[in-house]
Amino acid sequence: MAPAITTLAADAPTLSAANTGFMLICSALVMLMTPGLAFFYGGMVRVKSSLNMLMMSFISLGIVTVLWVLYGFGIAFGTDSGGVVGWSSDYLGLSGIGITELWDGYTVPVYVFAVFQLMFAVITPALISGALADRVKFSAWALFIALWATVVYFPVAHWVWAPGGWLFEMGVIDFAGGTAVHINAGAAALGVILVIGKRIGFKKDPMRPHSLPLVMLGASLLWFGWFGFNAGSWLGNDDGVGAVMFVNTQVAAGAAMLAWLAYEKLRHGSFTTLGAASGAVAGLVAITPAGGSCSPLGAIAIGAVSGLVCAIAVGLKYKLGYDDSLDVIGVHLVGGVIGSLLVGFFATGGVQSEAAGLFYGGGLEQLGKQAVGVFSVLAYSLVASALLAFLLDKTMRMRVSEDDEVSGIDQVEHAETAYDFSGAGGGAPSRSTAAPVPAAAASKKVNA
Amino acid sequence: MKLITAIVKPHRLDEIKDALQRFGVQGLTVSEASGYGRQRGHTEVYRGAEYTVDLVPKIRIEVVVEDDDAEPVMEILVTSARTGKIGDGKVWSVPVDALVRVRTGERGAEAL
Secondary structure, three states: OOOOOOOOHHHOOOOOHHHHHHHHHHHHHHHHHHHHHHHHHHHHOOHHHHHHHHHHHHHHHHHHHHHHHHHHHHHHHOEEEOOOEEEOHHHHHHOOOOOOOEOOOOOOEHHHHHHHHHHHHHHHHHHHHHHHOOOEOHHHHHHHHHHHHHHHHHHHHHHHHOOOOHHHHHOOOOOOOHHHHHHHHHHHHHHHHHHHOOOOOOOOOOOOOOOHHHHHHHHHHHHHHHHHHHHHHHOOOOOOHHHHHHHHHHHHHHHHHHHHHHHHHHHHOOOOHHHHHHHHHHHHHHHHHHOOOOOHHHHHHHHHHHHHHHHHHOOHHHHHOOOOOOOHHHHHHHHHHHHHHHHHHHOEOOOOOOOEOHHHOOOOHHHHHHHHHHHHHHHHHHHHHHHHHHHHHHHHOOEOOHHHHHHOHHHHHHOOOOOOOOOOOOOOOOHHHHOHHHHHHHHHHHHO | OEEEEEEEOHHHHHHHHHHHHHHOOOOOEEEEEEEOOOOOOEEEEEOOEEEEEOOEEEEEEEEEEOHHHHHHHHHHHHHHHOOOOOOOEEEEEEEOOOOEOOOOOOEHHHHO
């Protein structure tokens, strides 16, 4: 991920118990972000599709986890091939890795690096789901995740973070995933919704969030997990960069929340909870690529800019007419672009790498590199995701039927509803649902 | 006999119940309701998107009383529900033709 520190042969790294323990905790923190995201999104949709929203994130923990072990880690971090993908037979099924074998140049085992990176691979497709709320078949979504992770995420992670990856070698700074995670997911969201279209009733029916407390809970879990996401991305090395990143993460989220709220107060008259949660997330997104290279004051600036610009950007969908249900583009794509480009201004040259930004005497060089990283990942993800969605839509239809979308996707896709609002007799088992299991079992026995 | 119906703000319920009990009204029925009057509802803002919420939560209180008690009970309902602000609600009464207590079969005023 980060540029390797040059070490003399005599100083070859040995396994560090402290770093290994720290990285396992960071991995668990990043895992928590996916259910956090599920609640963040789940609270923002209407009651009738809240379970589906939770499941669209949660399923990624199943699908991507398995794919990562089978071949994802190999594609992302195996031996480079042409700067585009990696491959290593040892990584197939994580079968050829020794338990004390270290990740090259670091003091943590390969297994630890693999599991930390796994959590990034899990949350990235889950991020896309917010744009597709209320209207996509669960089976189509599950297949989309598997294909997208394989065709888009694993290779892009290689480009950005793996030694030999073409953006990594160019010197693009993406500390913890502004490009590989947020721009990647945001551009994919745009690609998919351009294919599947708007929700029925978009801009006509009220689609207000059904539970802002869930949104706040989700945003809080995201914020908490983000410390693992960001501070862990230096792999626990003992030079203080992880600590700077931790500080910058907190500072940027706070500044972005204030900026979003100030904009809302001026523009709409109220300080809203949804604005506070969204602002914090926007700041976290923007600091993700940048926080390893800037100072805490730079982090305040990056946070404030992202809070303000993302607050303005989420209104674009009404003006431009695309239905990004929960503002994945407005928050993740825009926030990721801001953070990644601002590295070109705020990199001090004295933290993660020696590359300095425009405000620190570095000229335009780093900004140019950042722009290449931003727009190449944006373009690839947008086109590839749109093609995948088109393919799935032509073969199995991505959307549920109109009737099912209007009456609520939870019931039809999951045979459940999130809350029991019924009064008299609502939850009682009916004969048709209570009886079949024993009846079926009995008849099978007779037949046998 | 008269059926008196009051559509009022939910938070006035305790006040109304106490006042009706002091007057001697034996029973009442309360249900959740929603609606709007002349002032309509209110506006909410979510990430800049404004939603007009027309239907405001209310409660509906129903009591059946003898004809002579109808006016004072309506007066009690009005005074104890009043906050002086928009959306305080409405109270009305309609004649009741017949009334039966389910447990005993008593009819009319005896069943109250």
